[in-house]
Amino acid sequence: MVLTDAEGRVMSCSPVQPGSCADITQARQLGLAQFLADGPFMEIPEDAGYQGMGAQTGGRVVTPPHRKVKKEARGSRSGRRSQGMRASGAGTPAIT
Structure with missing residues:
Protein backbone atom coordinates (compact mmCIF):
# COMPACT_ATOMS: atom_id res chain seq x y z
CA MET A 1 0.00 0.00 0.00
CA VAL A 2 1.38 3.38 -1.01
CA LEU A 3 0.20 6.61 0.60
CA THR A 4 0.74 9.88 -1.24
CA ASP A 5 -0.05 13.52 -0.59
CA ALA A 6 -2.27 15.65 -2.82
CA GLU A 7 0.62 16.29 -5.24
CA GLY A 8 1.40 12.58 -5.58
CA ARG A 9 4.56 12.53 -3.45
CA VAL A 10 5.08 9.22 -1.64
CA MET A 11 4.53 9.53 2.10
CA SER A 12 4.63 5.84 3.03
CA CYS A 13 5.07 2.50 1.34
CA SER A 14 4.14 -0.73 3.12
CA PRO A 15 5.58 -4.21 2.58
CA VAL A 16 4.09 -6.22 -0.28
CA GLN A 17 1.02 -8.31 0.55
CA LEU A 30 -0.70 -1.15 9.37
CA GLY A 31 -2.54 0.93 11.97
CA LEU A 32 -3.72 3.45 9.39
CA ALA A 33 -7.17 3.81 11.00
CA GLN A 34 -5.63 4.70 14.36
CA PHE A 35 -3.10 7.03 12.72
CA LEU A 36 -5.87 8.93 10.93
CA ALA A 37 -8.14 9.03 13.99
CA ASP A 38 -5.35 10.58 16.11
CA GLY A 39 -4.21 13.08 13.48
CA PRO A 40 -5.60 16.37 12.25
CA PHE A 41 -9.06 16.28 10.67
CA MET A 42 -9.09 15.89 6.91
CA GLU A 43 -11.49 14.09 4.60
CA ILE A 44 -9.91 11.31 2.55
CA PRO A 45 -12.01 10.13 -0.40
CA GLU A 46 -11.80 6.36 -0.88
CA ASP A 47 -13.50 3.71 -2.96
CA ALA A 48 -16.25 1.40 -1.70
CA GLY A 49 -13.68 -1.16 -0.49
CA LYS A 68 -29.44 -0.98 -1.29
CA VAL A 69 -31.00 -3.76 -3.36
CA LYS A 70 -34.70 -3.32 -4.05
CA LYS A 71 -36.45 -6.53 -3.02
CA GLU A 72 -39.75 -5.86 -4.76
CA ALA A 73 -38.10 -5.50 -8.17
CA ARG A 74 -37.20 -9.21 -8.27
CA GLY A 75 -40.66 -10.76 -8.00
CA SER A 76 -42.84 -8.01 -9.41
CA ARG A 77 -42.88 -9.30 -13.00
CA SER A 78 -44.85 -12.46 -12.26
CA GLY A 79 -47.77 -10.42 -10.93
CA ARG A 80 -48.03 -8.38 -14.12
CA ARG A 81 -48.84 -11.31 -16.38
CA SER A 82 -52.53 -11.38 -17.18
CA GLN A 83 -54.56 -14.50 -16.61
CA GLY A 84 -54.71 -16.82 -19.57
CA MET A 85 -51.25 -15.82 -20.86
CA ARG A 86 -48.39 -18.29 -20.90
CA ALA A 87 -45.00 -17.20 -19.60
CA SER A 88 -43.16 -18.51 -22.65
CA GLY A 89 -45.88 -17.79 -25.19
CA ALA A 90 -44.91 -14.16 -25.79
CA GLY A 91 -48.46 -12.94 -25.53
CA THR A 92 -50.35 -15.87 -27.08
CA PRO A 93 -53.48 -16.96 -25.19
CA ALA A 94 -53.29 -20.21 -23.26
CA ILE A 95 -55.47 -23.07 -24.44
CA THR A 96 -57.84 -24.09 -21.69
Whole structure:
Protein backbone atom coordinates (compact mmCIF):
# COMPACT_ATOMS: atom_id res chain seq x y z
CA MET A 1 0.00 0.00 0.00
CA VAL A 2 1.38 3.38 -1.01
CA LEU A 3 0.20 6.61 0.60
CA THR A 4 0.74 9.88 -1.24
CA ASP A 5 -0.05 13.52 -0.59
CA ALA A 6 -2.27 15.65 -2.82
CA GLU A 7 0.62 16.29 -5.24
CA GLY A 8 1.40 12.58 -5.58
CA ARG A 9 4.56 12.53 -3.45
CA VAL A 10 5.08 9.22 -1.64
CA MET A 11 4.53 9.53 2.10
CA SER A 12 4.63 5.84 3.03
CA CYS A 13 5.07 2.50 1.34
CA SER A 14 4.14 -0.73 3.12
CA PRO A 15 5.58 -4.21 2.58
CA VAL A 16 4.09 -6.22 -0.28
CA GLN A 17 1.02 -8.31 0.55
CA PRO A 18 -0.66 -11.05 -1.50
CA GLY A 19 -3.30 -9.78 -3.92
CA SER A 20 -5.95 -11.70 -1.99
CA CYS A 21 -5.45 -9.38 1.01
CA ALA A 22 -8.17 -6.70 0.97
CA ASP A 23 -6.99 -3.09 1.08
CA ILE A 24 -9.01 -2.32 4.20
CA THR A 25 -7.47 -5.32 5.99
CA GLN A 26 -3.98 -4.14 5.15
CA ALA A 27 -4.82 -0.59 6.25
CA ARG A 28 -6.04 -1.91 9.60
CA GLN A 29 -2.98 -4.12 10.05
CA LEU A 30 -0.70 -1.15 9.37
CA GLY A 31 -2.54 0.93 11.97
CA LEU A 32 -3.72 3.45 9.39
CA ALA A 33 -7.17 3.81 11.00
CA GLN A 34 -5.63 4.70 14.36
CA PHE A 35 -3.10 7.03 12.72
CA LEU A 36 -5.87 8.93 10.93
CA ALA A 37 -8.14 9.03 13.99
CA ASP A 38 -5.35 10.58 16.11
CA GLY A 39 -4.21 13.08 13.48
CA PRO A 40 -5.60 16.37 12.25
CA PHE A 41 -9.06 16.28 10.67
CA MET A 42 -9.09 15.89 6.91
CA GLU A 43 -11.49 14.09 4.60
CA ILE A 44 -9.91 11.31 2.55
CA PRO A 45 -12.01 10.13 -0.40
CA GLU A 46 -11.80 6.36 -0.88
CA ASP A 47 -13.50 3.71 -2.96
CA ALA A 48 -16.25 1.40 -1.70
CA GLY A 49 -13.68 -1.16 -0.49
CA TYR A 50 -13.02 1.04 2.54
CA GLN A 51 -16.65 1.23 3.74
CA GLY A 52 -16.71 1.02 7.52
CA MET A 53 -13.37 2.74 7.97
CA GLY A 54 -15.04 6.16 8.29
CA ALA A 55 -16.43 5.20 11.69
CA GLN A 56 -13.00 4.04 12.86
CA THR A 57 -11.32 7.28 11.78
CA GLY A 58 -13.83 9.79 13.10
CA GLY A 59 -15.26 10.51 9.65
CA ARG A 60 -11.92 11.15 7.97
CA VAL A 61 -12.33 8.37 5.39
CA VAL A 62 -15.27 9.13 3.07
CA THR A 63 -16.66 6.38 0.83
CA PRO A 64 -19.54 6.25 -1.66
CA PRO A 65 -22.93 5.48 -0.11
CA HIS A 66 -23.82 1.81 0.21
CA ARG A 67 -26.28 0.72 -2.50
CA LYS A 68 -29.44 -0.98 -1.29
CA VAL A 69 -31.00 -3.76 -3.36
CA LYS A 70 -34.70 -3.32 -4.05
CA LYS A 71 -36.45 -6.53 -3.02
CA GLU A 72 -39.75 -5.86 -4.76
CA ALA A 73 -38.10 -5.50 -8.17
CA ARG A 74 -37.20 -9.21 -8.27
CA GLY A 75 -40.66 -10.76 -8.00
CA SER A 76 -42.84 -8.01 -9.41
CA ARG A 77 -42.88 -9.30 -13.00
CA SER A 78 -44.85 -12.46 -12.26
CA GLY A 79 -47.77 -10.42 -10.93
CA ARG A 80 -48.03 -8.38 -14.12
CA ARG A 81 -48.84 -11.31 -16.38
CA SER A 82 -52.53 -11.38 -17.18
CA GLN A 83 -54.56 -14.50 -16.61
CA GLY A 84 -54.71 -16.82 -19.57
CA MET A 85 -51.25 -15.82 -20.86
CA ARG A 86 -48.39 -18.29 -20.90
CA ALA A 87 -45.00 -17.20 -19.60
CA SER A 88 -43.16 -18.51 -22.65
CA GLY A 89 -45.88 -17.79 -25.19
CA ALA A 90 -44.91 -14.16 -25.79
CA GLY A 91 -48.46 -12.94 -25.53
CA THR A 92 -50.35 -15.87 -27.08
CA PRO A 93 -53.48 -16.96 -25.19
CA ALA A 94 -53.29 -20.21 -23.26
CA ILE A 95 -55.47 -23.07 -24.44
CA THR A 96 -57.84 -24.09 -21.69
